[in-house]
Amino acid sequence: MTTAPSATSPEAVFDPDFSRPVDVLNLPPNGRVLVVEASPEERTALADRLEVLEVASLRAEVRLRPLAGGPIVRVEGHLEADLRQSCVVTLAPLAITVKEPFALTFGPGEAEVEPGGKEIELDIEADDPPEPIIGGRIDLGAVIAEHLALGIDPFPRAPDARFQPPPDVAEPAETHEVRGATPFAALGALKKK
Incomplete structure (x- = not known):
């Protein structure tokens, strides 16, 4: 019989679609570089x-390095992915390339902070707090x-896509001209009284 992972276990919080857990407790001082590629099933x-x-x-090159002064890990990388999305106007498939740099800091998870620790005050102008390291x-x-x-x-849009409203639908500006009224016309009439 298998038991479900607890809410604080890595298996419970790691991404089920695309998981690449990495042990960060034993990183070399100068860090480590990893190349991550998604399998067909993961894609x-x-x-x-x-x-x-x-x-x-989907491919990413990631550098992990420990920061001095504590169990903090800096993660920096760059991902590149080739996608197919539907144009929002024509619904035709579009080939899209996403190139995205990223950088995050990870630190001890909430459950891994010593009991009786200090209360943390957050400065909204400061950098984001570290993401949690779960189970190392x-x-x-x-x-x-x-x-x-x-x-x-x-909202991906093909370069040559043009929106053509159906012929029986009036544009909002045309609607106001036909009625001769605006949303504030009733207020204007009250002001004249």
Whole structure:
């Protein structure tokens, strides 16, 4: 019988579609460089999740390095993905390339902070707080998938796409000319009384 992972176990929080857990507790002082590529199954799962027609390729080069003064890890990288999305005007498939740099800092997760620790005050002008390291690992797949999602154009449009409204639908400006009224015409009439 298999038990479900607990809410604080890495398996419970790592990305099920594209997971690349990396042990960061034993990084060399000068860091480590990794190349991450998505398998065909992972690309299909990501396409479904991101609501695109296809993720044809996804590759990232990532550098992990420990920062002095604590168990903090800096993650810097660059991803490149080839996608197919639907044009928002014509619905024709479009070939899109996403190139996205990213940089994050990871630190001890909330559950890994010593009990009785100090209360943290956040400065909204300061850098974002570190992402949590869970069980001594971080999920590079989740980081890459998140930044891929941020790099996707939510409204892709073919260069030659032109919106043509149906002939029986009036444009908003034409509607006002026909009625001769605006949303504030009633207020104007009250002011004249």
